[in-house]
Amino acid sequence: MKLLNTKATLPLVLSGMMALTAACGGSNAPASGGQASKGDQKPAAETAKPATPAASSPVKVVWWHSMSGELGKAVDKLVSDFNASQKNVVVEAVFQGTYDESLSKMKASMDAKNGPALIQVYEIGSRFMIDSKAITPVQNFIDKEKYDVSSLEDNILNYYRVDGKLYSMPFNTSNPILYYNKNMFKAAGLDPEKPPTTYEELAAAAKKLTKDGQSGGSFAIYGWFMEQFFANQGAELLNNGNGRTSLATESLLASDAGVKTLTWWKQLVDDKSLVNLGRKTDDTKKAFAAGQVAMTLDSTASLRGIVSSVEGKFDVGTGFLPKPADAKDGGVIVGGASLYVLNNRSEAEQQGAWEFIKFLADSKQQAYWHVNTGYFPITKKAYDEQLVKDNMTKYPQFKTAVDQLHSTKANLATQGAVMGVFPEARQLTETAIEEALNNKKQPKEALEGAANEISNKIGQYNKTVGK
Structure with missing residues (x-):
């Protein structure tokens, strides 16, 4: 080269x-x-x-x-x-x-x-x-x-x-963790010391938690979460070993891991077990602190702020990022x-x-x-x-x-994807999630469109730096 x-x-x-x-x-x-x-x-x-x-x-x-x-x-x-x-x-x-x-x-x-x-x-x-x-x-x-x-x-x-x-x-x-309202769990007949760990368990819990004007949860439309869901399934986001065994040339966003995740996410919203509050994590944090949603995803760096914001109102529980029950070894990035x-x-x-x-x-x-x-x-x-x-x-x-950090299995999936157009790739991923959640496209179609655009951007970037 x-x-x-x-x-x-x-x-x-x-x-x-x-x-x-x-x-x-x-x-x-x-x-x-x-x-x-x-x-x-x-x-x-x-x-x-x-x-x-x-x-x-x-x-x-x-x-x-x-x-x-x-x-x-x-x-x-x-x-x-x-x-x-x-x-x-x-x-x-x-x-x-x-x-x-x-x-x-x-x-x-x-x-x-x-x-x-x-x-x-x-x-x-x-x-x-x-x-x-x-x-x-x-x-x-x-x-x-x-x-x-x-x-x-x-x-x-x-x-x-x-x-x-x-x-x-x-x-x-x-890294991202699951935050949940222990009081709401107890009121719904769920064990407040056992947060859901799989997609299937989270869907069942969210359904029980949705009542009396309260929602089972809300996840911000954030590309980082999708990247984490991939890694937690041991799935790579880019070809060529996530861009680490050789330079990435193609996005794998529309692979089984992506389609499974977005289909699950969309079903939760369609069932009204999860409320869609858009792209801002600040909005999901506020809804969680107000007791309007029982579960949310956020960064570990938000933990002190979240716990402090609800002090005296309810107990905050934390759990690992959920994954499909049949997922391969993985973890968080x-x-x-x-x-x-x-x-x-x-x-x-x-x-x-x-x-x-x-x-x-x-x-x-x-x-x-x-x-x-x-x-x-x-x-x-x-x-x-x-x-x-x-x-x-x-x-x-x-x-x-x-x-969660220490239990993460080291592999190319959890090592994390690398590409020169990552900021825009996240934006395109978020657009695809929006399209699916808002019923403009089916999950696979939305992810395929984003993956093609990301792949094109990767190609343009690689040419720019002479690779």
């Missing part, structure tokens, strides 16, 4: 990517790889040799992130703690809006070289970031100092590792974002960014991040921190999320 010049390629890749992400807009849920390039010579991103900053001259590392509100406050605390912990590096955290907005700004900064040394990018931007040739893989730093990654969560690294290499370091990580080191900054800045990345991965920082945001710790030892133990006692629902 022909290697492309970084400066020549980046504008093409970014312009194509930004056109797609602009069409999608920001993510409607909490933020929610590919094959490494091969050729006769290594890209500039892989030849960088970071140098250790001199203690007498602190290096400034600019970090662009997309964490706002309480998440932003947690980021600021971590940065402050890092800066106070040593004198060689000073990190400046700069909020850049949504993930899409941040990537657009990165594009504009590349030629002027006034961009960050470190950037937070959502998980579905992984293929694009590798193709951009704008990064120094964190594997370079790992190999140079023999940094031990065995302390990190395997199923989280599994997503970001491509051909045995980590291009970025996981930072904020989540991690959502969220990771941290990339940009290669157009000085070697000292890149090394400074790596020092900060290591600080963030430490168990103490991960414990703080987990407790104050709801995102998973990426470090196993964080669960031994007293802060995390106390939080687990206060919010025992977190154990469901942790158990």
Whole structure:
């Protein structure tokens, strides 16, 4: 495969990517790889040799992130703690809006070289970031100092590792779980300690829970959920091993796993056991908190907010993401974002960014991040921190999320799909779900239409980056 010049390629890749992400807009849920390039010579991103900053001259590392509100406050605390912990590096955290907005700004900064040394990018931007040739893989730093990654969560690294290499370091990580109203379960004669685990069990429970103006549940029309339903069945979303054994060229959205899932979802809505509230997860959260729906799907990162919003009104139960009774081994895919080191900054800045990345991965920082945001710790030892133990006692629902992560079977399905047009693919998936739920198309027809469009977009993207 022909290697492309970084400066020549980046504008093409970014312009194509930004056109797609602009069409999608920001993510409607909490933020929610590919094959490494091969050729006769290594890209500039892989030849960088970071140098250790001199203690007498602190290096400034600019970090662009997309964490706002309480998440932003947690980021600021971590940065402050890092800066106070040593004198060689000073990190400046700069909020850049949504993930899409941040990537657009990165594009504009590349030629002027006034961009960050470190950037937070959502998980579905992984293929694009590798193709951009704008990064120094964190594997370079790992190999140079023999940094031990065995302390990190395997199923989280599994997503970001491509051909045995980590291009970025996981930072904020989540997966979807089932939230349910224990009080409504008890009133309907259901065991409040046994949430449904299969499509069939959920349908039966939703039917019993639908009464007196209350609905059995509501799932936001969110492409991330469909991706998760695929993985939970051990089914791949893209051809060529989910785009990991070789570059993806075709969407498998209309395969049996997709048709089975959307048919089940549509039947629940048709039976009025599930109410369709559209694409916004905020709307399903509000309906759940108000006691209008008994079950919903949402990110683990929403757990504290959901539990707090219903405090004193009813007890919140949590369960694994449901799957068909005859599903193959699978599990959940991690959502969220990771941290990339940009290669157009000085070697000292890149090394400074790596020092900060290591600080963030430490168990103490991960414990703080987990407790104050709801995102998973990426470090196993964080669960031994007293802060995390106390939080687990206060919010025992977190154990469901942790158990679900740890019980996930590592395979190409749960490793997650990678493609350069992922943001638009999610939008097309959501459109297909809407068409089926609103009786405009049958599930298979809707998914086939979306799959064809996604496949075409993948082809266009692959041509743009010269693959």
